Amino acid sequence: MTILDLQRVTKRFGDKQVLKGLDLTVPTGAIFGFVGENGAGKTTTMKLILGLDTLDGGQITVAGQPVRYGRAVANQVVGYLPDVPAYYGYMTSTEYLTLCGRLTGMREPDLSNRITEMLRTVDLPQNKHRIHGFSRGMKQRLGIAQALLNRPQLLICDEPTSALDPNGRSEFLKLLASLRGEMTILFSTHILTDVERISDQVGILHAGVLQVQGNLTALKHRYARSQVQLKFASSAIAQQAVAVMGRPATQTATHVAVPFQDDYAATVAAVLKALLAAHVVPLAVDRQETSLEDIFREVTT
Ligand SMILES: Nc1ncnc2c1ncn2[C@@H]1O[C@H](COP(=O)(O)OP(=O)(O)OP(=O)(O)O)[C@@H](O)[C@H]1O
Numbered sequence: 001m002t003i004l005d006l007q008r009v010t011k012r013f014g015d016k017q018v019l020k021g022l023d024l025t026v027p028t029g030a031i032f033g034f035v036g037e038n039g040a041g042k043t044t045t046m047k048l049i050l051g052l053d054t055l056d057g058g059q060i061t062v063a064g065q066p067v068r069y070g071r072a073v074a075n076q077v078v079g080y081l082p083d084v085p086a087y088y089g090y091m092t093s094t095e096y097l098t099l100c101g102r103l104t105g106m107r108e109p110d111l112s113n114r115i116t117e118m119l120r121t122v123d124l125p126q127n128k129h130r131i132h133g134f135s136r137g138m139k140q141r142l143g144i145a146q147a148l149l150n151r152p153q154l155l156i157c158d159e160p161t162s163a164l165d166p167n168g169r170s171e172f173l174k175l176l177a178s179l180r181g182e183m184t185i186l187f188s189t190h191i192l193t194d195v196e197r198i199s200d201q202v203g204i205l206h207a208g209v210l211q212v213q214g215n216l217t218a219l220k221h222r223y224a225r226s227q228v229q230l231k232f233a234s235s236a237i238a239q240q241a242v243a244v245m246g247r248p249a250t251q252t253a254t255h256v257a258v259p260f261q262d263d264y265a266a267t268v269a270a271v272l273k274a275l276l277a278a279h280v281v282p283l284a285v286d287r288q289e290t291s292l293e294d295i296f297r298e299v300t301t
Contacts, residue, residue, distance in 0.1 A: 001028040003154050004049065009058035011044055018044050020208030026154075026186055026201065031176065033195030034188040034217075035292075036205030037300060042188040043083065044156055045205070049186075050080055079147030079183075083158040085139060086292045089132030093124055093142050096131060100146045119147040124174060139166035144175060155179065157187040161194055173198050179290055192292040202292065204299050211299040216292070223295045227288040228258040228267055231283060237280060244278040257288060263281070 011019040018041040026032045035041050047053040049060055051067045060067040063077045082106045087096060094115055101111040119126050122141040134142065140160055147155055157176070161169040168296040169191070176185060189195060195202055196216065203213035212219060232238040232254050241256050242249045247270075249258045262268035264287055275282065 002026065002241070003028040003063055003222070005061045006045070007059050007148060007279075009048065010046070010051070010056045011041070011048060011058060012056055014020065016028065017208060018046075022199070022205070022209055024203055024210055024213065027186060027252070028153075028184055029181065030201040031180060031185045032201040032203065033199035033292075034186055034194045034203050034205065035190070035192060035296060036188075038190075040167070040205045041208065042205060043158055046080075046156055046186075046188065050078060076150070077153040079150065079152035079155045080161055081140070081143040081147045081155070081157040083160075083162070085146075086209040087139065087142070089130060089133045091131055092128055093119060093145070094126055095130065096142065097145060097149060101149050104150050106150065112172075114151075115145075115147060118148055121145065121178075123150070135168070136163050137165075137171065140168070140172055141175065143163040144172075144226060148179075153183055155183050155185045159188050161189060161191060169194065192296060196292050204296055204301045211272065212295065219295055220290045220292075223298060224290045225288070225294065226260050226262075226264070228260060228264065228271060229286045229288040230256045230258070231284040231286075232282055233279075240278070241275055241280050241282070244280060245274050247271070 002025050004024070006022055006024040009022040010017070011098050022045065024045070032043070034042055044053070048055055049062065049067060051069055051071055054069045065156065073161070091099070097115045097118065098111065103116065106114065116126060122145045124138060124141055124145065131139070131142065131176050147157075164172055173194055179185060199216055201214065201217050202219065203210045205211070230241065232241055235253050236252050238254050238256050242251050245258065247258065249256050258267065258271055268285060272285070
């Protein structure tokens with residue numbers, strides 16, 4: 001089942017063609033990490049999904065319903081957390097959520113019950129504190145409470161962790177992960193380790209199209225690069241190691257990566273033999289795993 005489907009979507013601002021025929025499919029129930037360089041068009045794509053901007057070409061459907069600019073049909077099933085949520089700072093979180101709920105047609109007593117439930121979900125106290133005194137992390141959590149108020153099937157978050165410190169990020173990711181199974185989540189980010197931590201699906205936007213999309217584990221398998229990684233005490237020793245190895249190797253500061261075809265053990269044995277013969281001793285030897293960052297670099301450069 002697919003909750004979100006973009007087909008051949010194009011979008012231009014002036015003479016800049018941002019989206020050039022974007023196809024994107026998000027399976028129901030996925031946590032989808034949407035990544036791309038600055039200016040790749042992630043926010044633009046999210047605004048198009050929300051019907052907040054006009055499509056130049058192509059089509060978007062959310063839960064089987066076509067999205068049209070300015071029409072909120074699809075928005076009844078979508079919750080949105082913008083990159084910089086705007087609040088009325090003089091309100092308390094309960095007052096703010098009450099306003100949001102009323103604007104979307106929620107009524108008492110469902111609204112009050114839902115607000116209590118959502119504040120508990122995002123771990124915010126139901127008290128008289130005004131939003132202007134909230135930390136960035138608390139504001140992001142309030143943003144999620146607002147986005148979830150209307151029981152969306154699809155939650156869209158635009159760079160939700162970029163302004164948070166490591167603890168705030170970790171808590172926020174746990175909150176998103178705790179929603180798994182209740183809804184589908186599409187979130188954009190530059191922090192690839194965040195995607196690796198909670199996403200099962202990933203899409204990499206580059207040059208106006210999705211260069212790669214799919215299950216993260218399958219992608220890592222597909223892009224797996226077989227390399228032995230060696231660590232040395234200094235860059236000078238690493239450089240010396242490359243010189244005595246007699247095989248292709250890439251040095252990055254104190255590390256040297258040696259590609260191999262099939263046999264990890266045989267490669268390590270041959271490399272160590274050459275190094276020890278020259279009295280060059282590595283501090284560590286490891287098999288390099290493919291990270292999302294490796295895949296990102298490969299498809300965007
Ligand atoms: N309303 C607009 N008018 C003109 N240009 C725009 C508009 N909105 C976006 N752009 C341009 O479209 C391109 C894509 O912007 P967008 O914000 O979608 O990228 P992004 O991938 O979200 O970037 P970032 O990661 O930096 O937030 C950028 O070059 C941006 O300057």
